[in-house]
Amino acid sequence: MRHNGNIVLIGMPGSGKSTLGKRLAKRRGLNFLDTDKLIEADQNLPIQAIVNLRGVRYLRQVEERVLLALDCTRTVIATGGSAVYSKSAMRHLGNGGVRVYLRINLPTLLRRVSNVHNRGLAKLPQHPMARLYCERLPLYETVADITVDNNWPLTGVRVDQCHRIIDDYLSTYTAG
Ligand SMILES: Nc1ncnc2c1ncn2[C@@H]1O[C@H](COP(=O)(O)OP(=O)(O)O)[C@@H](O)[C@H]1O
Ligand SMILES: O=C(O)C1=C[C@@H](OP(=O)(O)O)[C@@H](O)[C@H](O)C1
Numbered sequence: 001m002r003h004n005g006n007i008v009l010i011g012m013p014g015s016g017k018s019t020l021g022k023r024l025a026k027r028r029g030l031n032f033l034d035t036d037k038l039i040e041a042d043q044n045l046p047i048q049a050i051v052n053l054r055g056v057r058y059l060r061q062v063e064e065r066v067l068l069a070l071d072c073t074r075t076v077i078a079t080g081g082s083a084v085y086s087k088s089a090m091r092h093l094g095n096g097g098v099r100v101y102l103r104i105n106l107p108t109l110l111r112r113v114s115n116v117h118n119r120g121l122a123k124l125p126q127h128p129m130a131r132l133y134c135e136r137l138p139l140y141e142t143v144a145d146i147t148v149d150n151n152w153p154l155t156g157v158r159v160d161q162c163h164r165i166i167d168d169y170l171s172t173y174t175a176g
């Protein structure tokens with residue numbers, strides 16, 4: 001299979017998919033797409049309002065549909081943290097694209113995602129972040145083509161490192 005130029009970022013909320021993703025796109029000379037923005041446009045509502053009004057299951061259904069409809073190349077795609085629940089969406093995005101898991105540890109997650117209640121998370125209010133973390137970790141690990149640790153502050157060096165790790169992977173990318 002040929003690489004279609006897409007770099008698909010997956011990982012927990014706060015792992016940096018949107019923030020690092022934008023800088024990585026610039027570094028690689030690619031377009032940038034944040035799928036949360038597509039979901040908001042599709043529903044004409046902010047993500048948190050979708051969760052409040054329609055619930056977590058509905059958000060995940062919309063997310064799956066939006067991801068399955070994606071048809072782009074040469075793009076860094078920042079997915080939402082819950083995208084990993086859709087096996088078919090992950091398969092679709094991995095079809096020619098490289099799925100990069102931005103891995104953070106739990107203390108980093110808790111530090112970066114302090115606004116749990118207005119961040120539009122696909123999480124029941126009574127479930128702690130630690131539970132979500134443990135539930136999702138194996139899913140990201142299973143789906144990822146590459147894993148990049150991202151617990152440190154974002155600098156140009158971090159962006160360069162991530163860029164190089166992807167290039168190393170692509171240099172061994174073969175039919176499969
Ligand atoms: N190394 C890093 N990479 C990306 N974001 C970082 C990093 N260090 C700190 N941050 C901060 O963490 C937050 C990451 O949020 P965001 O990019 O929205 O993540 P995600 O899209 O994965 O939920 C931002 O506020 C960003 O400024
Ligand atoms: O992890 C989650 O449950 C979610 C994370 C959010 O995106 P980020 O991962 O970009 O914060 C959100 O918008 C998404 O739809 C649900």
Ligand SMILES: [Mg+2]
Nearest residue numbers: 017018078079
């Ligand atoms: Mg994001």
